Amino acid sequence: MPQREFKAVILAAGKGTRLKSELPKVLHPLFGKPLLMRVLDTLGGLQAAEACVIIGHGREQVTQALAAYEADYTIQTVVQEPQLGTGHALLQVRQKLADWQNFTGDVLILSGDVPLLTVETLATLLETHQGTQNDLTVLVATMDNPFGYGRVITEGHTVLRVVEQKDASEAEKQVQTINTGVYCLNWAKISPLLEQLSSDNAQGEFYLTDVIALAVQAGYRVGLSHLDDPDEVLGVNARTDLAQCHAVLNERTLNRLMAEGVTVLHPASTFIAPEVRIGADSTVLPGCYLQGDITIGKRCMIGPHTTMSGVVEIADDVKILQSVVRDSRIGAFTNVGPFAQLRDGVEISHHVNIGNFVEVKKTRIDHHTNAAHLAYLGDAELGTDVNIGAGTITANYDPVRDIKERTIIADGAKVGSNSVLVAPVSVGENASVAAGSVITKDVKPWNLAIARGRQVEINGWVKRAKGITEVTS
Amino acid sequence: MPQREFKAVILAAGKGTRLKSELPKVLHPLFGKPLLMRVLDTLGGLQAAEACVIIGHGREQVTQALAAYEADYTIQTVVQEPQLGTGHALLQVRQKLADWQNFTGDVLILSGDVPLLTVETLATLLETHQGTQNDLTVLVATMDNPFGYGRVITEGHTVLRVVEQKDASEAEKQVQTINTGVYCLNWAKISPLLEQLSSDNAQGEFYLTDVIALAVQAGYRVGLSHLDDPDEVLGVNARTDLAQCHAVLNERTLNRLMAEGVTVLHPASTFIAPEVRIGADSTVLPGCYLQGDITIGKRCMIGPHTTMSGVVEIADDVKILQSVVRDSRIGAFTNVGPFAQLRDGVEISHHVNIGNFVEVKKTRIDHHTNAAHLAYLGDAELGTDVNIGAGTITANYDPVRDIKERTIIADGAKVGSNSVLVAPVSVGENASVAAGSVITKDVKPWNLAIARGRQVEINGWVKRAKGITEVTS
Amino acid sequence: MPQREFKAVILAAGKGTRLKSELPKVLHPLFGKPLLMRVLDTLGGLQAAEACVIIGHGREQVTQALAAYEADYTIQTVVQEPQLGTGHALLQVRQKLADWQNFTGDVLILSGDVPLLTVETLATLLETHQGTQNDLTVLVATMDNPFGYGRVITEGHTVLRVVEQKDASEAEKQVQTINTGVYCLNWAKISPLLEQLSSDNAQGEFYLTDVIALAVQAGYRVGLSHLDDPDEVLGVNARTDLAQCHAVLNERTLNRLMAEGVTVLHPASTFIAPEVRIGADSTVLPGCYLQGDITIGKRCMIGPHTTMSGVVEIADDVKILQSVVRDSRIGAFTNVGPFAQLRDGVEISHHVNIGNFVEVKKTRIDHHTNAAHLAYLGDAELGTDVNIGAGTITANYDPVRDIKERTIIADGAKVGSNSVLVAPVSVGENASVAAGSVITKDVKPWNLAIARGRQVEINGWVKRAKGITEVTS
DSSP states (O other): OSSEEEEEEEEEOOHHHHGGOOOOGGGGTTTTTHHHHHHHHHHHHTSSEEEEEEEEEEEHHHHHHHHHHHOOEEEEEEEEOOOHHHHHHHHHHHHHGGGGTOSSSEEEETTOOTTOOHHHHHHHHHHHHHTTTTTTEEEEEOOOTTTTEEEEEOOOOOOOEEEEEEGGGHHHTTTOOEEEEEEEEEEHGGGGGGOOOOOOTTTEEETHHHHHHHHHHOOOOOEEEEESOOOOOOOOOOOHHHHHHHHHHHHHHHHHHHTTTTSOOOOGGOEOTTTOOOOOEEEEOOTEEEEEEEEEEEOEOOOOOOOOEEEEETTTTTTEOOOEEEEEOOOOTTTTTTSEEEEEEEEEETTEEEEEEEEEEEEEEEEEEOOEEEEEEEEEEEEETTTEEOOOOOOOTTTTTEEEEEEOOOTTEEEEEEEEEESSEEEEEEEEEEOOOOOSBBBBOOOEEESSSOOOOTTTTTHHHTOOOOOOO | OSSOOOOEEEOOOOOOOGGOOOOGGGEEEEEEEEEEHHHHHHHTTTTOSEEEEEEEBBHHHHHHHHHOOOOOOOEEEEOOSOHHHHHHHHHHHHHHHHTTTOOEEEEEEEEEOOOOHHHHHHHHHHHHHTTTTTTTTEOOOOOOOOOOOOTTEOOOOOOOEOGGGGGGOHHHOOEEEEEEEEEEEEEEHHHGGGGGGGOOSSOOOOOTTTTHHHHHHOOOOOEEEEEOHHHGOOOOSSHHHHHHHHHHHHHHHHHHHHHHHHHHGGGGGGGEEEEEEEOOTTTTTTTTTEEEEEOOTTEEOOOOSEEEEEEEEOOOOOOSSOEEEEEEEETOOOOESSSSEEEEEEOOOTTEEEEEEEEEESSOTTOOOOOEEEEEESEEETTTOOETTTTTTTEEETTTTTTOOOOOTTTTEEEEETTTEEEEEOOOTTOEOOOOOEESSSTTOOOOEESOOOEEEEEEEHHHHHOOOOOOO | OOSSOOOEEEEEEEOOGGOSSSSSSSSEEEEEEEEEHHHHHHHHHHTSSEEEEEEBBBBBHHHHHHHHHOOSEEEEEEHHHHHOOHHHHHHHHHOOOGGGTTTTTTTEEETEEEETOOHHHHHHHHHHHHHHSEEEEEEEEOOOTTTSSSSEETTTTTTEEEGGGGOHHHHHHTOOOEEEEEEEHHHHHGGGGGGGGOOSSSSSOTTTTTTHHHHHHHOOOOEEEESSOOOOOOOOSSSSHHHHHHHHHHHHHHHHHHHHHHEOHHHHHHEEETOOOEOOTOEEEOOOEEEEEEOOOOOOOOOSSSSSEEEEOOOTTOEEEEEEEEEEEOOOOEEEEEEEEEEEEEEOOOSSSEEEEEESSSSSOOOOEEEEEEEEEEEEOOOOEEETTOOOOEEEETTTTTOOOEEEEOOOOOEEEOOOEEEEEEEEEOEEEEEEOOSSSEEEEOOEEEEEEEOOOTTTTTHHHHEEEEOOO
């Protein structure tokens, strides 16, 4: 972690025209979390003291998103209006934030649309900057094919200038060290240079890159910090960039999980958010899509084609086959699926079996209970050793009164197939509900409740219905 | 678009032995449409006046497929029997089609198993051909590794000859310009040369390629048109080629969608036919397979693992999670799935909720209606503000009489869980059906219909059933 | 097949620390079968006479797995404890197996964590070894980038030595021929050299590689056999290696299937075990995961997102859409899915239709029978021409007595929607069960059985329930 105090500026004012979106660019989600919040998370990992987000396009939406974001450090915003380039953006901080005027520490310059930089890379940048007593440090990468990037021209460890592709000489075009657009700078020394930037260029914008030349000119010490993996500075300007960022982050996550002892059978069809934690000796089968605050235990079997979202907690030795799980907790040795849905605050204990075509919503289920086929359990509480027959419905919703009610099924109770439990209702301990019953009154322990017609048979009805008057067989 | 009149010939007589198929090669589907029809579609985009398809192997099947194909231009067929090579194929057109004998325009030579050529590429070929007043123009590509392809030997812009791999000198093997097998030719001048082709080669076939040398020899002007993306001339000779064509076309489609403002979260597991249209700010989640005449609105969320086929129309702000949709229309702000199926002429209005394990078939559903769990709605009409309880079935099929009947559920009606509506039957406005009822007679508005047994309880039945004579707890 | 008698040794004593697993490395499954058993299968294809598996880490688990493995040849084990390297491993065979002492044939040295070697490669190795009368033959591969591998230094066809990366001279580093660690050796001549191996190296282990130098020194004939595809010697040391082996084997399988006439629409999202057989003109749609002893007929349509496991046999012209099938047999022209599950010994005849949200378990279904929606058929027997209404449940499980019973539904019987058949029970030929009935007694042929309440209507109940005292409309 850095020695000197530092703050961060995040450029987040751009529109992202090529995204063709109603959403501001920095709010586009990467594994469910806006790009800008991915950058702010990384800063949190760095233990930044303060960040200033420069907003512009869609600033109401961005401000709202920031208000909902929880950080351990101070976040303030500065409006850039109109948006006249990155140098102009940073100038707003200098001109508009009184409390930054006397700041003598370092400032990290990041972009809200460059979401893949790691804590390690930025820590190295800060350490390099502070350790070598640079006034300005440029994060650079080495590209086999640097075409199109600004080349960083150096002499030993000292930066001379950055040359854009179109202005580069033949010799300069051979340089493979490129400017990532991420900087660390001594605010007191470098920020005054922002006032000298000119917009005398094709786009008529003030470029932050030009500060490098001004710093060199002013005799300041300008150095480099090297980035190992150029993918870290992928920026999002189009939906294809967003897809690429997802792919890079996905690969990073799958590699982490595999290193931690998880078998990922088919990485090519597996898509897992960086937040997901999975215990050793668990297996992720093909086609899984896990995104959210998800924790999975050891020796679990997840998939194929399982989707999880929200806050999900899964214990050891659980199987979740071809199912959808959202905001639920599942105990050890429980089996779910295929084709099941658990959602919205389900709490399931250990050794439970939730089979195919079963939906469980806002329901608690105690251990050793089964709901193996075709059931809806909503707003219910099930004890241990309960058996829910196929086709059982907890009728939790009263559409006439538009309210939801709870169903209680006590330990050891057995509910027959195609039963309806009309909430509010309870089935007592060890009670039994006969198949096909509609239960509207509480059932006492050990009793059998039955609510259905008696079976009668109409002789030869089918023959008559078909108009068959005489049949020999 | 081209200046001079042009026609097209499509070679479609081959067997495709390596496909090991009962289906003729050119009828193998690429995103659900036969290869040949993909080529015919491209010609339609070029505003061709007429196309001649040369058929041979499996010609009954190909003729039948052509009869079902709707084009804005004339399509005729010529039979090549036996199949003695591409030059022999084209010769059939010259020899058998009387109305082509005096044709003084240009002819585009295409293959029915080369499905990825774009309208733009062929338009450029035609324009180059006509603009430079060539007699014969060869569509060529540049290959980093041209091994195995016929090299096009040129002097300036003039073609000298095409040399096959096995006949090429060391110098010629370095040539990276290769023959794609697609040509544009002045029919009146070039087609007579077909008569001079020889089958004096290893395969004993008449090669169209040899016409190039004949044309040069005869003093005709032979030129080139360059193809940017060699993937456009991928031909299908094996199932692996078919897989590759799918991959290329899929990537093309995903890139188009992303350019139009659609987020594709995981292109690697997403498979979308070129016909599909999706509005900006919609998101396609992993594992989707969309193939057919499909239109999806803005701000939709599709997937994961959603399959669509047939004619599907989806309005804005719709969610279709992990579901199957075929030949259906879905209104705005409607949610479907996970694990739902809509099929065969479903029409759903806005703000409808179709939940898990619900099948809807040939049914109209008006706005603000819910069928949230475990239901079958077939041959039905549902009004607005209807609630369908979990486990509800419209019994549309009478297996004794083998006919299907309709169910009408009027505005505001509420159908209780595990009910059966035995069609033909109607539930009136604001009527209510009690849970577990089998409704065989129409229900009047505002009435409650109930058809079930009364709940009775048998004391201690479970203890007796289990043989427990005395229980202390 | 080889001329001289040969045996094989398989090194399987390693822990695989980087896998972070409770399971011994060689028992990690590759498409459901342990790595070691994949190697043993390959040996079976070679018609080996005998194999000796050297076990160490987790030897109880490995021994147990070997006991369950069925081979046509003798398998014995030797314990290596402690594990002091590959040379030390082989030495155990020499020292501990009395019946190998006088063995005068050849021995193939394989690793239990290198699962992708083909029968063809090993047959070539043996033939090369025996045909050239080598005493020791090294299987080598050519690598574009050989960094990190042991280089095989040769003079003509004779091996001089193997040099490890760290010991290689600049000239040796240019050598692209690398040691795969797979050998064939004349046991009588080469195995005595194992006694001379030294552990005087950084790891303190006895390396089998060092035997090569000893053999050359001793004047034995040491030669090479070339491996075409270096992927065959991928070893599993980490979960990423396991993922790579799955990817290579998957690609190999998909290419085989395509060569055999199967259309694989989207290889990138398709995952099929090498055991799977599929007939020509069948199509595998995106997202399928097929693993097990699976045979699929011609002209089938499988997927999207279909999962199969266990022993599955599918006839011609079958469709299995978005479903899960385990240990089942399915007849011709039968359609399954989407969203169906067949499991545990289902036998379905031809022209059957199993629709969405239907589970079939341990059940036989005769031809032309339908269960199109929302049903559970367990422990049942269905005749031909049966119709199972939506929502039908066979209540096979008696939770009070904890036993399962059977349901018989005879030819031509029609079961109405939302019925429950409480097993043991039978429905006679051509009998009909009314919708919503709970059937507890056998139904006679041609009879209609009905067990439900009569429909009654309560006038204006909804108005009163809602407290609407006066309504004008």
